[in-house]
Amino acid sequence: MRVYRNLNEIDVEFTDCVITVGMFDGLHLGHMSVLNKVLEISKLNNIPSVVLSFANHPQSFFNPNAPISSLSNLEEKTERLAALGIDFLIAIPFDSFIASLSANQFTTSILIDLLHVSNIVFGYDNHFGQNREGSKSYIDSNFPNIKTHRIQESILNNEVVSSSLIKTKISLGEVSQAAVLLNYPYSIAGQIIKGDQLGRTIGFPTANMQLSNAEKLIPAFGVYLTKSFILGQEYFGMTNIGVRPTVTNSRELRIETHLFDFEMEIYGEHIKVEFLDRLRDEKKFDSFPALVDQLKKDQIHAKALLAQIHIAS
The missing domain is CATH 3.40.50.620 (HUPs)
Known part of the structure; x- marks a missing residue:
C-alpha cells in the first residue's frame, strides 16, 4: 500500500x-x-x-x-x-x-x-x-x-456500530463488548518505564507503561485481563489502570501490567497491551495483605477466563 x-x-x-x-x-x-x-x-x-x-x-x-x-x-x-x-x-x-x-x-x-x-x-x-x-x-x-x-x-445487538458507541463502551470498561464492535481487541501502546517497584516486593511485578500517544482513549479505571506484545512475543497478564489508592494518595494515572510467568528485564522496551476482559473496578484496600489476597484472586479469575477463551477458539 x-x-x-x-x-x-x-x-x-x-x-x-x-x-x-x-x-x-x-x-x-x-x-x-x-x-x-x-x-x-x-x-x-x-x-x-x-x-x-x-x-x-x-x-x-x-x-x-x-x-x-x-x-x-x-x-x-x-x-x-x-x-x-x-x-x-x-x-x-x-x-x-x-x-x-x-x-x-x-x-x-x-x-x-x-x-x-x-x-x-x-x-x-x-x-x-x-x-x-x-x-x-x-x-x-x-x-x-x-x-x-x-x-x-x-x-449489532440493536445498536448502530459507531466510533462514539465504542468509545462509550471503553470508557465504561466494557472492553469485551468493544472488541465485538471493533472485531479485534482494543489496545494501547507505549514504552516500559521504571515505577516504584513495589509490585515485585509483594509477588506481582509490573511493567509500567508510558503512553506513546496521548490522544488514545484509555479504558475506565480497573483491572483487566490483557494480552501484551513485547519484543515480538505475546504474554497474557493483568493490567491495572488507575491511581493505586491503596499505595498512594497521588492522583497520577498509572498503567501497570503484571505478566504471567515472566521474569525478563524489559525497561525501555515497547509494549502493546490488548484488553480482553474486565476483572473488577479499582478499589482501595485496608492493607497490603488485603491487596495481595485480591491480586491472587484476580489472577485465578484471569486464568479461568483465559481457559474459556482458549476453549472457545
Whole structure:
C-alpha cells in the first residue's frame, strides 16, 4: 500500500479509482462494510482502491484546546488498511485549506482533477466539505459521471456500530463488548518505564507503561485481563489502570501490567497491551495483605477466563 501524507506528495498519475473519504477512527465493523465495498468495486473494475483520511482529527483544528480521545492512531489505521489490501492511503492534515473547501471545490480539485475518481463509497453518515454538504445525494445531483454507493449502518445487538458507541463502551470498561464492535481487541501502546517497584516486593511485578500517544482513549479505571506484545512475543497478564489508592494518595494515572510467568528485564522496551476482559473496578484496600489476597484472586479469575477463551477458539 502506498501512503501519502500530503496532496503534493502524490507521484502517481491516476486515471481512475474508487475512493472513500473519512476519519475511520477504529476501523470498526461499520467501517469494514464500507472498505469491503471499495475493495469489491476495485476488483470488479480493475481500478485502484483509495482511502482519503486525515492525519489529525478535524476537532483538533476547529477546537484545538478540546481533548481528543481516539480509538486508533494513524500508524494503526495504516497497518489495518494495508492488511485489508487497500492500494493507496492519502492521510492529509486537516488544516485551514481543507476546512475552507466547499463540497464542490473538494470534489472538483481533489476527487476529479487530482484522483480522477469514478466511484465513491459513502458510509451511512458520511459527508465532506464545508458544512458537511458533500454527500451521496449531492454528488448524484452535481457530478452525475461519478457513481456513488451508500452502505447502510451496521447494527449489532440493536445498536448502530459507531466510533462514539465504542468509545462509550471503553470508557465504561466494557472492553469485551468493544472488541465485538471493533472485531479485534482494543489496545494501547507505549514504552516500559521504571515505577516504584513495589509490585515485585509483594509477588506481582509490573511493567509500567508510558503512553506513546496521548490522544488514545484509555479504558475506565480497573483491572483487566490483557494480552501484551513485547519484543515480538505475546504474554497474557493483568493490567491495572488507575491511581493505586491503596499505595498512594497521588492522583497520577498509572498503567501497570503484571505478566504471567515472566521474569525478563524489559525497561525501555515497547509494549502493546490488548484488553480482553474486565476483572473488577479499582478499589482501595485496608492493607497490603488485603491487596495481595485480591491480586491472587484476580489472577485465578484471569486464568479461568483465559481457559474459556482458549476453549472457545
